[in-house]
Amino acid sequence: MTRTIDYSLYLVTGRELLPQGKDYFESLEESLQGGVTVVQIREKKAETAEFLDIALKSKAICDRYNVPLIINDRIDIALAIDADGIHVGQTDMPVSMARKLLPQKCIIGVSCNNKEELQKALENGADYVGIGAIYATQTKDLTKPLVGVRGIGPLLQMLDGTSVKAVAIGGINSKNVLRVLHGSVSGTGHSLDGIAVVSAIVALNQPRQAASELSEILSEFKKGPSIFHGMSSAANGHTTDSITSGVVSLMNQIRTLNPLVHQITNSVVTAQSANITISIGASPIMATAVDEMSDLATICGALLVNIGTLTPPACAGMLAAGCHVNTWKKPIVFDPVGVDLLNKWQPSVIKGNAGELAALAGSIEVTSKGVDTVGNGFEDPVGFVTALARRERCIVVLTGKTDYVSDGHTCAVLDNGHEFLGKMTGSGCATGSCIASFCAVASASAQTEGQSLRGVLAKGDMFLASIAGILVFNVAAELAAARDDVKGPGTFFPALIDELTSLTPEVVQEHIKIKIV
Ligand SMILES: Nc1ncnc2c1ncn2[C@@H]1O[C@H](COP(=O)(O)OP(=O)(O)OP(=O)(O)O)[C@@H](O)[C@H]1O
Numbered sequence: 001m002t003r004t005i006d007y008s009l010y011l012v013t014g015r016e017l018l019p020q021g022k023d024y025f026e027s028l029e030e031s032l033q034g035g036v037t038v039v040q041i042r043e044k045k046a047e048t049a050e051f052l053d054i055a056l057k058s059k060a061i062c063d064r065y066n067v068p069l070i071i072n073d074r075i076d077i078a079l080a081i082d083a084d085g086i087h088v089g090q091t092d093m094p095v096s097m098a099r100k101l102l103p104q105k106c107i108i109g110v111s112c113n114n115k116e117e118l119q120k121a122l123e124n125g126a127d128y129v130g131i132g133a134i135y136a137t138q139t140k141d142l143t144k145p146l147v148g149v150r151g152i153g154p155l156l157q158m159l160d161g162t163s164v165k166a167v168a169i170g171g172i173n174s175k176n177v178l179r180v181l182h183g184s185v186s187g188t189g190h191s192l193d194g195i196a197v198v199s200a201i202v203a204l205n206q207p208r209q210a211a212s213e214l215s216e217i218l219s220e221f222k223k224g225p226s227i228f229h230g231m232s233s234a235a236n237g238h239t240t241d242s243i244t245s246g247v248v249s250l251m252n253q254i255r256t257l258n259p260l261v262h263q264i265t266n267s268v269v270t271a272q273s274a275n276i277t278i279s280i281g282a283s284p285i286m287a288t289a290v291d292e293m294s295d296l297a298t299i300c301g302a303l304l305v306n307i308g309t310l311t312p313p314a315c316a317g318m319l320a321a322g323c324h325v326n327t328w329k330k331p332i333v334f335d336p337v338g339v340d341l342l343n344k345w346q347p348s349v350i351k352g353n354a355g356e357l358a359a360l361a362g363s364i365e366v367t368s369k370g371v372d373t374v375g376n377g378f379e380d381p382v383g384f385v386t387a388l389a390r391r392e393r394c395i396v397v398l399t400g401k402t403d404y405v406s407d408g409h410t411c412a413v414l415d416n417g418h419e420f421l422g423k424m425t426g427s428g429c430a431t432g433s434c435i436a437s438f439c440a441v442a443s444a445s446a447q448t449e450g451q452s453l454r455g456v457l458a459k460g461d462m463f464l465a466s467i468a469g470i471l472v473f474n475v476a477a478e479l480a481a482a483r484d485d486v487k488g489p490g491t492f493f494p495a496l497i498d499e500l501t502s503l504t505p506e507v508v509q510e511h512i513k514i515k516i517v
């Protein structure tokens with residue numbers, strides 16, 4: 001009988017990484033006390049006798065904690081110490097051959113970097129796969145491309161319907177583990193069975209503490225319901241009435257809370273978006289320098305990243321800002337054109353027009369001319385946003401004449417707005433500023449007392465906040481366009497700022513055009 005293995009926190013040893021003066025066996029024991037659930041002994045340089053000695057002593061320690069032990073590469077050592085399994089790389093003993101040599105109870109794991117390697121591992125009967133490298137690391141020379149967080153999901157999907165388990169490896173630590181867990185869930189809801197770490201435990205003086213922190217994050221993540229582990233939305237329970245009263249409540253709070261909304265946006269709209277943010281009752285800060293990002297993340301209520309006119313310094317700022325804001329569990333609204341940033345941090349909301357979201361989704365149904373969408377948009381916009389929200393594990397907002405907001409289960413269809421918005425540059429960017437401002441309010445006012453936030457990337461109902469941002473902007477646009485002093489898009493914009501400034505929740509409630517599908 002093969003032993004059932006809990007892959008959650010998979011420690012790969014690395015003696016060369018131990019802090020000066022730290023004993024290898026002491027470090028191993030402390031890691032086990034912290035909650036490591038499986039150990040792989042990796043000794044690339046040791047002679048056989050030394051490897052054997054380390055493996056035997058490690059086995060005795062692991063046995064005391066009832067934690068299975070796996071040997072890297074060396075079948076002879078695995079056999080000699082009666083290990084629970086063996087882990088092979090792509091250039092080591094093939095899985096099928098190892099299977100013949102090892103007792104039936106031994107599990108076999110294999111490192112995989114891409115679909116071809118994973119397919120081979122499946123055909124050869126591997127019990128688990130180590131997917132990596134996710135991030136660049138110093139523990140291993142990389143000869144293959146990084147898988148990246150977003151590369152994990154498609155590989156996990158290949159394991160659907162099999163009993164093969166998967167862990168991700170490469171540069172994972174307590175800072176990025178939640179991003180890896182959230183960002184790697186496949187479109188079919190397949191999530192990682194665990195994460196493998198080396199330096200995030202071994203290189204520390206307090207491995208017990210490091211392991212226990214990682215273990216807590218992992219178990220909080222796994223507690224969440226199915227595909228939506230830790231996602232910020234209560235959309236499932238929403239009705240049009242609950243949305244209307246939720247929007248009224250967010251509007252009532254925004255002017256007293258006056259949240260600081262950090263926006264890294266394009267050079268075309270920076271001042272315009274900052275003014276719109278002020279008019280709805282929030283406070284903009286449009287900083288882009290990398291050095292400021294860590295401090296800003298502590299004081300802002302939400303972050304907006306819009307990549308319309310991307311320059312290398314702004315890109316570096318976006319990278320840093322998103323990582324810091326994720327760490328503080330604050331909302332991020334992403335207005336996309338390029339997707340690589342999403343390997344580094346997890347947005348709470350993605351907002352775009354049909355052309356932008358089609359590009360993000362890899363769909364050819366809709367194309368863009370510059371920043372504008374060509375044609376009528378998607379044939380099934382509700383299906384599209386719902387699928388994209390599921391895939392990206394965040395709220396997705398599709399703007400246009402009609403706006404669609406989905407959390408992957410429920411879709412809200414919003415029919416407010418005015419055609420003048422389509423004739424003004426940066427109206428989509430402004431919608432993003434409004435959404436980010438309400439995300440800041442929803443996050444700040446979220447009821448989280450007594451609730452662990454360890455498995456969650458941002459608190460608050462981002463579905464409701466996205467709807468509030470769109471409604472406030474679009475109802476004010478209707479009021480502005482109807483004014484006698486507004487003759488066209490030129491006079492419309494100042495009137496829009498005025499209407500946003502004086503807009504009340506009661507007026508929004510009167511004008512709201514919403515359907516839940
Ligand atoms: N014809 C229209 N009628 C009503 N509302 C509209 C119309 N066009 C756009 N809007 C509203 O304007 C806002 C921006 O949406 P849009 O899809 O135009 O963004 P965008 O294409 O990203 O804009 P930009 O690239 O100029 O920033 C949304 O709130 C949307 O509801």
Ligand SMILES: Cc1ncsc1CCO
Pocket residue numbers: 266268269308309371425426427428429
């Ligand atoms: C016109 C334009 N060009 C790059 S960003 C932008 C603002 C609208 O998205």
